[in-house]
């Protein structure tokens with residue numbers, strides 16, 4: 001059939017126990033209550049797919065289809081996805097290579113497009129009709145855009161202080177949006193209760209297996225853009241951690257495929273805000289699982305995630321990579337945003353700015369050196385976020401210069 005892709009998904013493994021789960025049926029968490037990881041027949045892909053031909057395709061992250069779970073092209077919803085650019089901070093760092101991967105260029109203005117596009121395609125493929133999730137903003141917008149375009153119903157619930165632009169864009173693209181008087185984890189409990197009643201499918205971060213497959217394309221794309229090599233260090237703004245876990249998975253898949261020029265993996269750095277840093281606290285204590293953060297606060301809403309179901313996968317990846325977890329306060333985030341905007345012409349989102357703040361802190365304390373090639377993830381366009389008041393009044397009747 002012409003609309004069928006070659007598909008190499010074999011099964012899914014529990015991220016904690018490794019227990020095998022079958023493909024082609026609807027999955028939430030594993031039987032052990034942990035995230036599921038999609039597995040592919042990488043040997044067949046290695047023998048049949050040409051790396052450079054794949055990379056030469058158009059279509060942004062959809063080009064990686066042999067490494068993705070979708071079987072039928074009719075379930076793919078395309079909104080003009082692009083390979084996001086790498087932009088070096090040449091003015092701020094003349095003697096170091098510090099590169100921003102600017103994910104704000106994707107549809108809906110954030111890297112949530114990657115995860116939700118895949119989750120929505122698989123939901124459609126598996127016959128689901130109503131998707132719901134908690135969000136701090138960008139995930140809801142991406143879900144709303146992709147799901148409504150392909151004809152699925154969506155319900156999104158967010159903390160009532162979520163940036164208003166996120167609430168409005170999500171509603172305008174067709175979702176029912178509820179503003180709740182609680183943080184994202186409380187919103188998540190409400191979504192789960194509705195799913196248990198049979199009202200909808202729960203598409204929460206890592207509570208279904210395919211968002212991570214979308215986010216993994218950041219790692220595939222980055223490797224290809226760097227001519228099939230990886231940087232020394234990656235700074236990732238970590239909320240639920242989907243992107244960090246996904247990239248780490250992608251790098252292993254690339255190694256197994258023999259597509260990486262060299263096998264030295266980057267050190268992965270989980271960046272959080274000091275007002276909500278459960279992963280950093282667990283890292284500092286040497287724990288494998290994180291305890292929920294109380295009274296979470298930071299203006300970087302995308303990383304205001306008090307508890308992550310994939311905590312151990314984030315911490316495992318950071319540990320295996322020889323990386324670390326680091327927190328930065330809101331003042332450092334704001335300073336980072338302003339200096340990159342002024343000197344480099346890039347409007348980072350606060351979460352992206354946090355990665356730059358973390359880089360500066362890591363340089364200062366010696367965790368990263370000047371000669372290391374570093375990639376920072378800017379997860380969303382800065383245009384979606386409140387900015388400091390600006391502009392001076394000019395009275396044209398009494399002009400002064």
Ligand SMILES: *Cc1c(COP(=O)(O)O)cnc(C)c1O
Pocket residue numbers: 110112137138139205237238239240241242243244302303349351352379380
């Ligand atoms: C979702 C989000 C994050 C966190 O991403 P995870 O992969 O879930 O950790 C960071 N920044 C922004 C802007 C986001 O929307």
